Amino acid sequence: MVFLALAILYLFVLNAAAYLAFARDKAAAIEGRRRISEDRLLALAFLGGSIGAKVAQMALRHKIRKEPFRQQLNGIIAVQIVALAAVFALSYMAR
Secondary structure (H helix, E strand, C coil): HHHHHHHHHHHHHHHHHHHHHHHHHHHHHHHHCCCCCCCCCCHHHHHHHHHHHHHHHHHHHHCCCCCHHHHHHHHHCCCCCCCHHHHHHHHCCCC
8 A cells, every 4th residue: 555655656746747847848948048858858758757748748739749759758658558557457367
């Protein structure tokens, strides 16, 4: 039970961080300031912040035309969905 609570907290914090990173990068782009690298944004998504990253991308309309970036983010989300399905399937089969 403690593990589940920590996992939920981890995902909440990482998704919030991903959303805020996208928002900060969008503001920096508008103001001509130094940007957050795409690698860093994708790393946040890969580490568990993919929902926050995708919501920010859609809500802020940020990086929606950058095709390699968009494909990479969607690929990360697809891999995470498959991994989550595998975990659920394996835990169901273990019963």
